[in-house]
Amino acid sequence: xxxxxxxxxxxxxxxxxxxxxxxxxxxxxxxxxxxxxxxxxxxxxxxxxxxxxxxxxxxxxxxxxxxxxxxxxxxxxxxxxxxxxxxxxxxxxxxxxxxxxxxxxxxxxxxxxxxxxxxxxxxxxxxxxxxxxxxxxxxxxxxxxxxxxxxxxxxxxxxxxxxxxxxxxxxxxxxxxxxxxxxxxxxxxxxxxxxxxxxxxxxxxxxxxxxxxxxxxxxxxxxxxxxxxxxxxxxxxxxxxxxxxxxxxxxxxxxxxxxxxxxxxxxxxxxxxxxxxxxxxxxxxxxxxxxxxxxxxxxxxxxxxxxxxxxxxxxxxxxxxxxxxxxxxxxxxxxxx
Amino acid sequence: xxxxxxxxxxxxxxxxxxxxxxxxxxxxxxxxxxxxxxxxxxxxxxxxxxxxxxxxxxxxxxxxxxxxxxxxxxxxxxxxxxxxxxxxxxxxxxxxxxxxxxxxxxxxxxx
Ligand code: SF4
Ligand code: SF4
Ligand code: SF4
Numbered sequence: 001x002x003x004x005x006x007x008x009x010x011x012x013x014x015x016x017x018x019x020x021x022x023x024x025x026x027x028x029x030x031x032x033x034x035x036x037x038x039x040x041x042x043x044x045x046x047x048x049x050x051x052x053x054x055x056x057x058x059x060x061x062x063x064x065x066x067x068x069x070x071x072x073x074x075x076x077x078x079x080x081x082x083x084x085x086x087x088x089x090x091x092x093x094x095x096x097x098x099x100x101x102x103x104x105x106x107x108x109x110x111x112x113x114x115x116x117x118x119x120x121x122x123x124x125x126x127x128x129x130x131x132x133x134x135x136x137x138x139x140x141x142x143x144x145x146x147x148x149x150x151x152x153x154x155x156x157x158x159x160x161x162x163x164x165x166x167x168x169x170x171x172x173x174x175x176x177x178x179x180x181x182x183x184x185x186x187x188x189x190x191x192x193x194x195x196x197x198x199x200x201x202x203x204x205x206x207x208x209x210x211x212x213x214x215x216x217x218x219x220x221x222x223x224x225x226x227x228x229x230x231x232x233x234x235x236x237x238x239x240x241x242x243x244x245x246x247x248x249x250x251x252x253x254x255x256x257x258x259x260x261x262x263x264x265x266x267x268x269x270x271x272x273x274x275x276x277x278x279x280x281x282x283x284x285x286x287x288x289x290x291x292x293x294x295x296x297x298x299x300x301x302x303x304x305x306x307x308x309x310x311x312x313x314x315x316x317x318x319x320x321x322x323x324x325x326x327x328x329x330x331x332x333x334x335x336x337x
Numbered sequence: 338x339x340x341x342x343x344x345x346x347x348x349x350x351x352x353x354x355x356x357x358x359x360x361x362x363x364x365x366x367x368x369x370x371x372x373x374x375x376x377x378x379x380x381x382x383x384x385x386x387x388x389x390x391x392x393x394x395x396x397x398x399x400x401x402x403x404x405x406x407x408x409x410x411x412x413x414x415x416x417x418x419x420x421x422x423x424x425x426x427x428x429x430x431x432x433x434x435x436x437x438x439x440x441x442x443x444x445x446x447x448x
Contacts, residue, residue: 193353215372220402223376243351245376246399252353 001069003029004333006088006098008076008272011039012315013307013322014104015061020326021102022066026333029096030065031074033268037062039106045136047315048171048178049205057315079275084302099336100302100329103278103286104322107308108266110157110165112259118153119257123231126257128156129172132179136186146187147255151239152176153226154196158262167283169262170312173200176260177213184217192219193252195226195241203314222250229257263312276300285311296325304329356404360442364401368435373428374398380422380432390415394422394432401439410443 005021007014010032021028036042038061044054074092079101081087088096112120112128119126125147127135154176158169173196180192199221201207213219224241232238236253243250265284273280279287279299286309290297296304306325307318364371380394381387392415400409413436422432 211373215369218372243399243403246396246403246405248403249350250353250403251350 001029001094001096003027003069003096003098005029005100005102005329006031006086006096007068007102007104009039009104009106009307009309010034010037010070010072011104011106011307012041012057012061013106013309013318014039014102015065016319016322017102017104017306017326018065018068018070019061020323021329022068024326024330026330028066028068029071029098030068031071031076031090031096033073033075035073037070037072043130043133045133046178046182048174049203049209051178051182076272079272086302099333100304101276102304102306102325102329103269103272103298103309104305104307105266105269105272105309107263107312108268110163110261110264112156112261114163115156115160115259117228118156118226118259119229119231119237120259123229123237124235125231125237125255126229126259128259128261129175129179130261132183132258136179136182146189148190149252149254150180150183150187150190150192150256150258151226151237151252151254152180152192152194152258152260154194154199154260155225156259156261157264159197165262165264165283167311168200170200170202171314172260172262173198174203174206174209176258177201177206177209177219179258180219181209181213181217184219192217193254194219194221195224195239196221197223197225224250263308266309269309276303278303283311285309294328295321296328302332304332351403351405353403357406358402358404360406360439361401361404363442364435364438367438368431370428370430371398371435373430375428377427379425379427383421383425384416385419385421386415386417392416394436397439398435410439413439 004026005028007017007028007030010030014030018028018030038058041054041058047054074090077089077091079088086098086101157163158165176194184192201210222243224244226239226241228240230238236255237257238253240251281287286305288310298305304325306322376395378395386392393412397409397412416436420433
């Protein structure tokens with residue numbers, strides 16, 4: 001198969017790029033390792049800050065990939081460079097010869113069980129942000145009665161050198177606020193606490209969401225990192241932290257604890273990265289040689305990136321980056337013709 | 338005598354399981370703006386009283402929220418009701434009004 005661009009990864013960045021590249025009149029092939037397009041969007045119920053259903057947004061993206069060829073259940077088996085072209089062998093048996101390559105492989109969520117002190121996979125009532133989205137999709141918490149007291153732990157696997165990720169994941173603060181509000185709507189009688197280190201409400205509408213969480217929903221914010229979680233005889237969770245704004249240790253018993261797992265580089269791509277010799281930055285995400293002016297470029301001529309493969313991003317940022325990288329690819333292709 | 342860190346004083350930690358936020362709830366009913374605080378500390382730093390006493394509006398409302406009423410009230414004792422904190426608060430919280438409310442409940446419920 002011959003193409004102008006091989007797009008690797010069918011999440012929001014890959015899908016929007018496929019649409020744009022088609023519009024520019026180039027032939028794109030999009031491969032996705034899962035059976036369905038959408039990436040992390042498939043796991044989410046509603047999107048911050050406006051609570052737009054994730055499925056609705058996903059359909060909009062998957063409904064328009066232009067005349068790109070889409071291959072699901074497919075991964076790169078091997079890749080090599082020949083005469084400036086990329087020759088990629090796919091796990092589905094096909095081979096794609098392309099002038100350029102676009103990595104839209106996204107991110108992975110930090111594995112919460114690595115922070116043993118929080119008891120994920122040890123205690124039943126400790127769940128992750130991703131598990132919670134599942135609950136929202138199903139509309140019920142299975143196995144437990146209505147949780148009366150619920151906690152959120154921010155920065156799980158982010159801003160944590162021991163977890164090998166000293167960076168902020170950027171989107172989990174507002175996600176926690178969004179999810180806290182949604183849980184409060186689901187269980188109006190519940191009391192909800194967010195344990196945070198800093199609240200990073202940088203985007204449009206985020207601060208308003210936070211204000212609404214405080215005033216309309218009575219969500220309680222405690223500045224302090226949870227140091228340990230243990231289970232009592234009834235399966236409830238005892239949480240310890242310091243209330244750093246008043247310099248006192250706090251403890252509380254909760255019925256449900258949600259861990260805000262952070263955004264980390266997806267290790268599934270290490271094979272591809274090695275074969276191509278893609279340079280990574282210290283944080284493990286793909287290195288940007290021209291981060292201000294050419295965020296779509298990499299250290300390799302003809303290899304482009306868009307989306308969270310270069311670090312945590314919000315959806316509007318991902319969509320805009322997909323479009324700008326598509327333009328970079330378009331300029332690159334016409335300069336070569 | 339060597340200090341081993343043990344003492345007869347009650348624990349200084351906060352147990353949110355039996356925290357009594359009745360007073361805080363009453364204040365919220367009268368002045369719901371109290372929920373808007375972002376703990377920036379502008380009120381405390383601008384307070385003319387804070388150089389001389391422990392008065393800290395920021396700290397007092399957090400203590401009230403956590404049910405530490407006695408300590409919260411002690412934290413407001415040096416207040417002269419000048420209203421500077423109201424002028425400075427970025428969330429537009431009528432701090433002075435809240436202090437007056439606290440003062441009223443203080444008289445009614447804790448003395
Ligand atoms: S966005 Fe918030 S929760 Fe997420 S890593 Fe940054 S500070 Fe922590
Ligand atoms: S009203 Fe009271 S707390 Fe506020 S600045 Fe004046 S003295 Fe300080
Ligand atoms: S100035 Fe206002 S927002 Fe800042 S700590 Fe004081 S009351 Fe809270």
